[in-house]
Amino acid sequence: METKILIAEDEEKIRHIVASYLVREGYRVIEAGDGQELIDKFSQHEDASLIILDVMMPRKNGFEVCREVRQHSDIPVLMLTARDTENDEVTGFNCGADEYIAKPFSPKILVTRVKNLLRRTASGDLSDITLGQLCIHYRERAAFIGTTQLTLTPREFDLLYYLAKNKNIVLSRDQILSGVWDIDYVGDDRTVDTHIKCLRTKLGSFGARIITLRKVGYKFEWNNETEHSTQG
Template sequence: MKKILVADDDVHIRTLLRHVLTREGYLVLEAGDGREAAALMKEQTVDLAVVDVMMPHMDGLELCSYIRETYDIPVILLTARQQLSDKEQGYLRGTDDYVTKPFEPEELLFRIKALFRRYSIASDDRIRLNSLVIDRKNYEISDGNDVLLLPVKEFELLAQLAQYPGRLFSRSELIELVWGADYEGDERTVDVHIKRLRQRFSDYQNDFTIRTVRGIGYKVDMVNT
């Protein structure tokens, strides 16, 4: 289940968003100011933050900068300000999206889902599968608490599938992409490695699954995206 942080000093806004987001299956964490939000993020894994600009102690722009420097999650700034210069400041601080009050809760929900889709697709070096982050540069996988190290070919196979969630790869494609065109082994090598990956990540079935398409190959499906 994805966790969304709502940081807003208006309790009515927090209550509204908690109702809307909980109904959609998200777990909502609430903070009344930026400082409280930053402290909360140190204690719990957050998948997306909805941040009000005008907050005491640490305003939303400061909080957005802190999140961008410290975490790899999408941020939506929520504010009554509508001037272009205010939006420019938000984007300069690293926000992914900007919603002005008053807003339709359904529109905010659409934007949240769109950001989750975008963040599930790989950047050059990092691929996100819900709570798991695959770091292709350092050959590491993190769940926010622990770092998982895999044999090289298992890592590369998972990264290849995860980079394109929902796309079906044939065994021959995977052999060429992961092992190389000059590989002389059997395509059953793919099956063996997929089996090992499923065993290793049996505790992460709420994040992703590796599906077998009989007679063709495999694909990664995101869960609750």
């Protein structure tokens, strides 16, 4: 079965370069020159495996497109932007993006990110986790606090699962990158901090359990609580 990728990029040269690299890897690429065209094409190709979005586009920008896609799909979304600031990254992740690459970028690195993102979001066969009111159902890719389901991107879900699975263990940023982003992740570890910030917000009061250890990393703290894990 072919793997279909949608690309929305208003700079034709960049779009064609990215598309050509992905085609060489065996992917089928559907191109769009702006955000609205991407939305239109996604409605015709809802079996696509991944979306690549430029942020600054006419008609609809990447943030708007990502929000609209997230209303009815959890397809992985990788965003491209010329604005390399933490606020922009947070905005992208809050819109539901799973990956964020700043321009200029190497097409080879982009292809690596695409491969890793597709592999990470593939269904897994791991046990569910219950920590008090927090329930994480791995196969269903769903997490709940009590009866309320959390709205998480695929990356945020993987990060929460990894932290909860390793509760009370201090994890360095490199360990988190290896465990959640894969060992061959290319990029700096600031993306870990950005994702942790977004995840804490979505967890509400539960987010206080993600402890920062300065210059070391993070720990999901769970002391003297009852944990119950069931096979998914």
